[in-house]
Amino acid sequence: MQRDESVKTPLSIQEQPELVLIELLFYAYRDFVSDPDVVLAKFQFGRAHHRVVHFVNRHPGMRVADLLDILKITKQSLGRVLKQLIDTGYIEQVPGPVDRRQRLLYPTAKGRALDQRLTEPQAERIRTALEPLGPEGRLAAERFLRLMIDPSERDKVAQMIEQ
Amino acid sequence: MQRDESVKTPLSIQEQPELVLIELLFYAYRDFVSDPDVVLAKFQFGRAHHRVVHFVNRHPGMRVADLLDILKITKQSLGRVLKQLIDTGYIEQVPGPVDRRQRLLYPTAKGRALDQRLTEPQAERIRTALEPLGPEGRLAAERFLRLMIDPSERDKVAQMIEQ
DNA sequence: AAATTTATGTCAGCCATATTGACATATTTT
DNA sequence: AAAATATGTCAATATGGCTGACATAAATTT
Numbered sequence: 001m002q003r004d005e006s007v008k009t010p011l012s013i014q015e016q017p018e019l020v021l022i023e024l025l026f027y028a029y030r031d032f033v034s035d036p037d038v039v040l041a042k043f044q045f046g047r048a049h050h051r052v053v054h055f056v057n058r059h060p061g062m063r064v065a066d067l068l069d070i071l072k073i074t075k076q077s078l079g080r081v082l083k084q085l086i087d088t089g090y091i092e093q094v095p096g097p098v099d100r101r102q103r104l105l106y107p108t109a110k111g112r113a114l115d116q117r118l119t120e121p122q123a124e125r126i127r128t129a130l131e132p133l134g135p136e137g138r139l140a141a142e143r144f145l146r147l148m149i150d151p152s153e154r155d156k157v158a159q160m161i162e163q
Numbered sequence: 164m165q166r167d168e169s170v171k172t173p174l175s176i177q178e179q180p181e182l183v184l185i186e187l188l189f190y191a192y193r194d195f196v197s198d199p200d201v202v203l204a205k206f207q208f209g210r211a212h213h214r215v216v217h218f219v220n221r222h223p224g225m226r227v228a229d230l231l232d233i234l235k236i237t238k239q240s241l242g243r244v245l246k247q248l249i250d251t252g253y254i255e256q257v258p259g260p261v262d263r264r265q266r267l268l269y270p271t272a273k274g275r276a277l278d279q280r281l282t283e284p285q286a287e288r289i290r291t292a293l294e295p296l297g298p299e300g301r302l303a304a305e306r307f308l309r310l311m312i313d314p315s316e317r318d319k320v321a322q323m324i325e326q
Numbered sequence: 327a328a329a330t331t332t333a334t335g336t337c338a339g340c341c342a343t344a345t346t347g348a349c350a351t352a353t354t355t356t
Numbered sequence: 357a358a359a360a361t362a363t364g365t366c367a368a369t370a371t372g373g374c375t376g377a378c379a380t381a382a383a384t385t386t
Contacts, residue, residue, distance in 0.1 A: 005271055005272045006223075006255040006257065006269035006270070006271055007220075007223060007269060007270045007271065007272060007274070007275045008223055008224070008269065009223065010220070010221055010222060010223055010326055011220045011221055011275070011278060011279070011282075012326060013324070013325075013326070016282065016286060018282075018285070018286035018289040018290060019221070019282070019286075019324075020305065020324055021289050021293075021301075021304065021305065021308070022282065022285050022286065022289065023221075023320075023323075023324050024305060024308035024309060024312075024320075024324070025191075025192065025195060025308060026214075027308075027312045027316065027320050028188075028308040028309075028311035028312055029188065029192050030235060031311065031312050031313045031316065032188060032311055034235075046341095046342060046343075047342090047343090048342075048343060048344090051189075057170075057173070057174045058173055058174055058182070058186075059173060060169075060170055060171055060172065060173055061171070063362080063363095064362075064363065064364090065361095065362065065363085072193060072197075073343085073344070073345090074344075074345065074346085075362095075363075075364075075365095076344085076345075076346085076364095076365085076366095077343060077344050077345075079364075079365075080342090080343085081342090081343080083364095092169040094169065096362090099353075099354070099361090099362080100352080100353060100354090101351095101352060101353045101354070101361065101362045101363065102353095102362060102363080103362080103363065103364090106169035106170060106171065107169070107170045108168055108169055108170065109168045109170060111170070112170045112174070115174060116174070119174075119179065119181075119182070119185065122181070122185050123179060123181035123182075123185065125311060126181040126184050126185065126311070127181060128310070129307055129310035129311045130184075130307070130310075132306075132310065133303060133306060133307060133310070136303070137303040137306065137307065138184075138307075140296060140299070140300040140303035140304060140307075141184065141303060141304050141307035141308075142183065142184065142187060143295075143296060143300065144292055144293070144296060144300065144301075144303075144304035145184070145187035145188060145190075145191040145304075146187060146191075147291070147292035147293075147295065147296070148191035148194065148195055148288060148289070148292045149187075149190045149191050149194050150194045153190070153194065157186075157187075157190050160186075161176070161182075161183055161186050161187070162176075163173055163175060163176070209370090209371060209372075210371090210372090211371075211372060211373090226333080226334095227333075227334065227335090228332095228333065228334085236372085236373070236374090237373080237374065237375085238333095238334075238335075239335095239336085239337095239373085239374075239375080239376095240372060240373050240374070242334095242335070242336075243371090243372080244371095244372080246335095259333090262332090262333080262382075262383070263381080263382060263383085264332065264333045264334070264380095264381065264382045264383070265333065265334080265382095266333080266334065266335090
């Protein structure tokens with residue numbers, strides 16, 4: 001044997017045709033999530049803040065636990081980011097009117113505006129991507145992505161997206 | 164006004180139809196990248212190791228600079244992860260035969276095997292997602308993702324995926 | 327041949343975001 | 357009254373990014 005046993009042949013899409021979509025997902029997501037970075041930098045926020053602001057804007061009045069379930073992180077991880085957003089006036093906490101243990105999360109006007117600025121470049125990327133595809137192409141892309149979600153999460157996600 | 168001016172209405176898909184795809188991308192990618200975590204944990208590796216092992220297996224003999232360009236990170240960030248993979252025998256460095264400044268990266272047999280184990284659950288997720296879609300659906304999903312990549316990167320990515 | 331550029335690596339420190347575990351408080355449910 | 361729940365917090369730790377500075381070897385340019 002040589003130095004060790006270094007492998008010279010690439011793992012090819014012939015042996016593993018799913019590599020095409022695996023890598024397209026990587027490259028597409030890499031560029032997609034980088035869009036809001038410019039805006040975030042101006043506010044001294046990171047991508048974690050973006051995710052929180054986004055979902056609170058999409059689901060005003062959601063509980064902290066709901067947010068944790070969407071993001072699939074721990075409350076300690078969420079803690080700092082959420083605190084910063086509250087302290088700087090982008091998100092508000094309101095005690096649950098029924099269950100007063102809950103701290104329902106609402107965006108402020110400032111928080112709504114920030115989310116819209118963050119969403120804008122991503123929406124633009126999507127619009128131009130969809131343009132050449134037509135309605136059927138769009139539907140197919142949607143169907144594919146839905147099927148990529150864990151089956152156990154699919155219904156919940158479908159509901160959240162509808163609103 | 165009340166407490167502050169908390170916004171009660173959700174940012175809706177009616178005002179911003181692209182939200183559907185924005186969120187589907189988030190949820191799909193969230194679950195997609197979590198697949199290899201079980202395997203990675205057994206090896207005491209993280210997602211960063213996965214990415215490196217993956218691209219070196221796909222492009223044996225690639226330069227460090229090529230890897231940085233794909234991952235869009237700095238060499239210092241890559242450094243630690245790459246060193247661990249070399250020290251533990253998953254990746255090998257070979258001086259470039261033409262330009263001896265280069266350290267060409269190759270997977271070892273061990274590195275190839277690891278990549279295949281990591282890819283397996285992702286490939287399985289994709290196969291079952293594609294099944295109900297048919298060939299046209301698959302093509303549409305591929306087209307969409309390609310168009311989501313930065314235009315300046317598209318040709319390079321297309322070439323890398325072909326091999 | 328000397329100077330410059332390139333490819334890579336390394337040291338040091340910093341930051342963002344994630345983790346686990348333990349514990350505290352208020353409130354609701356049993 | 358006791359137990360469970362929703363949330364928050366303290367502390368320590370890990371991972372994976374970053375910047376900046378500097379080092380080395382080899383290729384390229386002058």
